[in-house]
Amino acid sequence: MTSRPSIARLLNNWYRKNSRALPWRETTDPYKIWISEVMLQQTTVATVIPYYQKWTSKYPTVHAVAQASEQELLKMWQGLGYYQRAKNLHKASRIISQELNGKLPSTREELSKLPGFGPYTTGAVLSIAFDKREPIVDANVRRVVMRLLAIEGEATPKVDNQITEYLWEVMPQRNLRTFNQALMELGALVCRSKSPLCLLCPLKDHCAAYRQGVQEIIPPPKRKVIKDLDVAIAVIEADGKYLIQKRGSKGLMADLWEFPGGKIESGESPRQALKREVREEVDIEIAEIRHFIDLKHYYTQFRVHLKVFLCRPENPPVETADRQWVSRADLSRFPMPSGSAKIVDKLQQ
């Protein structure tokens, strides 16, 4: 039987022949690797590529990010979701630019003090940018190792510790960036969550799940509970301008701009919900309500049905820092959640 250290060799050889050419793999700039790793969390490679390219061409250095406003960065991030990532990138960039001469630190101790640098991002930057001997456990790596070791049951923190211990054992002494990226790439391309391609896998001789034929149930498939949510949205127009408001600075999609509206409660018609929400949020009455469009939007745990109405205010509210009247063309300058951004697209068509 092949000894464990050869896992690194097998992965290395496989990666050289099979890895995808991705823009962040063409650089060793720690700043750009950091950006790619943050974007790739919870987001697919195909979605990230254009965002990464746009971001790194607009902000080629960490200083450029530090100089941008948070609203500008949120606009660049629009559509990627999990907006706290962009806010933390901004905060960390300011610290790196102002206190660290624009250079990302290369130790776990220093990196993990920066906003947004949890165990995964810290490990990924240390290993991929600085080639440090650091195990990193993302969803792909977790799946591959759980299968290699035939760890059945849920992926708990205890399982992650077991995976990390195993990675320390099999990691080579050098070329860590290849080892970690190869393991992630193997998870993405071969050891897929559904229908893993075991016959093409360079690690099949090491794989306990493959030997036992249990690879399809490791980790156990997650039962996704998707809830349906009906939401009424008011596109309020007065004098050729539209009313948008800024969300609070805490919680989901904090500090993004959106049209007023909210959940249609049970027993309520969409129009009743619309009037109630606008009264509660903006403290005005609306009239001339016309159905504009229905849209569907998917979040991780929700399927949101947006019922969008065009309406006019009976008494237009005054502007404040968090509530603005904006021309149709200028609406696209504001960072918005995907639902509101879709409405803007439709208004501008």
Ligand code: SF4
């Ligand atoms: S043999 Fe199959 S289950 Fe095992 S690591 Fe390879 S692809 Fe995954």
